Amino acid sequence: MERVKRVIFVTTALLTGVAVAVSGLIGFIGMIVPHAVRLVLGPDHRLLLPASALVGGAFLAAADTVARSLWAPMELPVGVITALCGGPFFIYLLMSHRKEAIG
Secondary structure, eight states, rough: HHHHHHHHHHHHHHHHHHHHHHHHHHGGGGHHHHHHHHHHHSSSSHHHHHHHHHHHHHHHHHHHHHHTTTTTOOOOOHHHHHHHHHHHHHHHHHHHHHHHHOO
């Protein structure tokens, strides 16, 4: 049973990596923002869907502003900023839910 859990965990991580590779780092927002909003608002999808759209748009606009102004006149790719913010949060989600899933 422990082996099955590990295989599922690794498979999930690989599939997430493939999804990010195909959609790009900006698509990473579509995976991280809904989880962050759900932590704040709870699981009510009537609130979760519109709030995720608004927060995702605001986050991307803020990340773009930071990417353009951090080392002006040069621009960083906006994906770098989203990865720096989303990566640690994604690891936090994996570690916190891993304990619950393994039980």
